[in-house]
Amino acid sequence: MNLGAIDPVLLIASLMVASTPIILAALGELVVEKSGVLNLGVEGMMITGAICGFAVAVETGSPVLGFVLAAVGGAVMALIFGILTQYLLSNQVATGLALTLFGLGISAMIGQGYRGIKPPATPKLDMGPLSDLPVVGRILFSHDWMVYFALALVAAVWAFLKFTRGGLILRAVGESHDAAHALGYKVVRIRLAAIAFGGACAGMGGAYISLVRVPQWTDGMTAGAGWIALAIVVFSSWRAGRVLLGAYLFGGITVLQLNLQAAGVPVPVEILSMSPFVITIIVLVIMSATQRGAAVAPAMLGRIFHASS
Amino acid sequence: MIRLEKRPEPSKVWTVATPLVAVLLTMVAGGIMFALLGKDPVAAIRTIFWDPLFDPQFAGYSRPQLLVKAGPLILIAIGLSLGFRAGVWNIGAEGQYIIGAICGASVALAFYPADLWIIFPLMVAAGALGGFAWAMIPGILRTRFNTNEILVSLLLVYVAEQILASMALGLLRNPEGGGFPGSRNLQQYGAASNPELIAGTGMHWGVVAAFIAVIFAYILLNRHMTGFHIRLAGQSPRAARFAGVNPARLVLLCLGLSGGLAGLAGVFEVAGPAGQISIDFNIGYGFTAIIVAFLGRLHPVGILLAGLLMALTYIGGELAQFMLGLPAAAIQAFQGMLLFFLLAVDVLTNYRVRIGKGATV
Numbered sequence: 001m002n003l004g005a006i007d008p009v010l011l012i013a014s015l016m017v018a019s020t021p022i023i024l025a026a027l028g029e030l031v032v033e034k035s036g037v038l039n040l041g042v043e044g045m046m047i048t049g050a051i052c053g054f055a056v057a058v059e060t061g062s063p064v065l066g067f068v069l070a071a072v073g074g075a076v077m078a079l080i081f082g083i084l085t086q087y088l089l090s091n092q093v094a095t096g097l098a099l100t101l102f103g104l105g106i107s108a109m110i111g112q113g114y115r116g117i118k119p120p121a122t123p124k125l126d127m128g129p130l131s132d133l134p135v136v137g138r139i140l141f142s143h144d145w146m147v148y149f150a151l152a153l154v155a156a157v158w159a160f161l162k163f164t165r166g167g168l169i170l171r172a173v174g175e176s177h178d179a180a181h182a183l184g185y186k187v188v189r190i191r192l193a194a195i196a197f198g199g200a201c202a203g204m205g206g207a208y209i210s211l212v213r214v215p216q217w218t219d220g221m222t223a224g225a226g227w228i229a230l231a232i233v234v235f236s237s238w239r240a241g242r243v244l245l246g247a248y249l250f251g252g253i254t255v256l257q258l259n260l261q262a263a264g265v266p267v268p269v270e271i272l273s274m275s276p277f278v279i280t281i282i283v284l285v286i287m288s289a290t291q292r293g294a295a296v297a298p299a300m301l302g303r304i305f306h307a308s309s
Numbered sequence: 310m311i312r313l314e315k316r317p318e319p320s321k322v323w324t325v326a327t328p329l330v331a332v333l334l335t336m337v338a339g340g341i342m343f344a345l346l347g348k349d350p351v352a353a354i355r356t357i358f359w360d361p362l363f364d365p366q367f368a369g370y371s372r373p374q375l376l377v378k379a380g381p382l383i384l385i386a387i388g389l390s391l392g393f394r395a396g397v398w399n400i401g402a403e404g405q406y407i408i409g410a411i412c413g414a415s416v417a418l419a420f421y422p423a424d425l426w427i428i429f430p431l432m433v434a435a436g437a438l439g440g441f442a443w444a445m446i447p448g449i450l451r452t453r454f455n456t457n458e459i460l461v462s463l464l465l466v467y468v469a470e471q472i473l474a475s476m477a478l479g480l481l482r483n484p485e486g487g488g489f490p491g492s493r494n495l496q497q498y499g500a501a502s503n504p505e506l507i508a509g510t511g512m513h514w515g516v517v518a519a520f521i522a523v524i525f526a527y528i529l530l531n532r533h534m535t536g537f538h539i540r541l542a543g544q545s546p547r548a549a550r551f552a553g554v555n556p557a558r559l560v561l562l563c564l565g566l567s568g569g570l571a572g573l574a575g576v577f578e579v580a581g582p583a584g585q586i587s588i589d590f591n592i593g594y595g596f597t598a599i600i601v602a603f604l605g606r607l608h609p610v611g612i613l614l615a616g617l618l619m620a621l622t623y624i625g626g627e628l629a630q631f632m633l634g635l636p637a638a639a640i641q642a643f644q645g646m647l648l649f650f651l652l653a654v655d656v657l658t659n660y661r662v663r664i665g666k667g668a669t670v
């Protein structure tokens with residue numbers, strides 16, 4: 001065992017990388033749930049994004065293009081869910097699950113020819129002298145652009161929900177679709193837009209795993225990240241800032257347990273590997289026990305909207 | 310303009326017809342998908358749905374496999390369907406299946422090499438209890454702390470997979486296995502094995518249990534107060550409360566039953582077709598069973614038929630992999646597609662489609 005080998009600065013720096021996919025996916029799902037829709041297909045959209053991004057980046061040599069197409073792939077998957085739940089009024093829980101099952105299958109199918117290939121590297125952003133700062137430089141200013149994009153997106157979503165008219169309408173739809181409909185808002189269209197946004201975010205999150213964090217393609221490589229993202233939305237009490245906190249908490253545990261494994265701590269590897277999931281469950285329990293009454297969740301979450309007149 | 314009009318009662322005709330329509334649509338869409346992969350779509354569909362049953366060359370091997378694969382799917386799906394009807398979403402059956410198998414195998418290996426008749430019944434009981442206990446975690450967290458059972462039950466699948474790996478590499482590893490991961494093979498341990506009961510049919514105790522579960526669920530839902538409460542809670546939670554249904558008890562009952570049945574499926578699998586605890590013991594039955602439950606309209610008899618059909622896609626998929634070089638993942642996508650189409654067509658059961666401006670308000 002060699003705990004001295006764990007460098008705290010490096011640990012925090014890799015924490016930021018490890019939590020980026022979760023931030024993106026959870027943020028997308030937050031917007032979806034704020035509009036009153038529960039999409040359990042995050043895992044499926046992430047894995048689809050992961051393979052779309054990977055394939056495009058390998059074929060074109062451009063990681064940026066990869067991320068863009070990953071967002072498109074995730075959004076297309078999300079729109080299948082959107083059409084089913086919004087126009088064909090299907091059960092959201094079941095449809096979300098179908099999306100995950102389908103996504104895992106279709107991604108493995110597309111990914112057949114891409115096993116064992118290295119994707120083009122996503123370069124670190126050149127921040128000039130900032131990156132050379134002693135501790136802070138390595139923690140904050142030595143990452144690729146997606147890390148900062150995710151952080152910016154957190155701020156953008158927070159501001160959108162809190163300060164803009166669009167955000168207010170989105171929340172109104174999520175709190176009472178009948179009232180919003182009576183006011184003349186297009187409930188279904190607003191929800192479809194939110195669902196597509198959620199899919200695009202999840203897709204980019206997945207691509208971050210396959211292009212930067214791992215970086216290669218293996219079947220089912222998101223390994224539960226989508227479900228963790230769903231849990232983090234509950235943890236965040238549907239607030240954008242807290243999504244960041246939750247994702248860092250989870251990213252921190254993931255990175256820490258990997259480091260402990262590498263350092264040879266005398267704890268079984270399986271216990272360390274399951275710890276992020278166990279801790280997520282414990283955090284969920286604490287949050288739900290304190291949120292009793294569920295007044296914080298959007299009131300229409302998971303309800304079917306059918307305009308009868 | 311196309312409008313949807315809610316039916317006062319779900320259409321009886323469409324309830325039966327939608328799964329069939331969904332299967333047909335999936336065949337068409339799947340055929341297009343196979344064509345895009347450069348395979349002959351007609352041959353692919355034929356290989357998946359027809360050859361395993363009727364091709365003289367393969368049917369001898371494939372037909373028994375039908376029951377072997379359908380057994381666990383039906384057993385798990387029956388349990389899940391009770392919860393789904395009541396609005397209790399256990400989607401972690403895969404984890405309960407793993408834990409059931411581990412518990413059952415542990416009992417068997419604890420007795421090894423004793424030859425007592427009691428071992429197999431004890432294993433079955435341990436498996437059911439293991440699955441039950443694993444499902445009680447989300448159950449108790451839901452009833453005590455109001456924690457979302459969907460997320461907890463699913464997250465526990467990943468925990469169970471780690472326990473499985475730990476068991477295969479550690480506690481349950483075969484001491485005579487030369488250091489390879491995986492437990493002793495229970496098929497070679499008479500008192501603990503779950504053999505084929507009638508040669509050439511694929512029938513083993515798990516399939517028997519699946520048939521019993523179908524009958525049990527049918528009686529429960531149609532002839533018993535608890536079944537009525539389950540249906541009522543799903544259709545109108547408020548009415549159910551007025552009728553004196555205890556929601557917490559119902560959650561625990563649904564999760565416990567589905568967990569126990571998934572655990573049973575696990576123990577029959579590990580003692581029979583799989584034979585041993587290994588790292589890759591679970592192959593997604595717990596997730597496919599969700600499709601089976603919906604495809605069977607959450608109805609016991611429907612689930613029986615849907616389980617057989619899904620088993621066919623597994624076997625046919627393997628055959629297509631072998632004969633046509635169709636990727637294994639294609640069949641997984643195909644199964645997911647089936648659930649999509651089913652959910653899409655289902656709109657016809659609950660709604661009437663009206664075209665034009667219609668005067669009815």
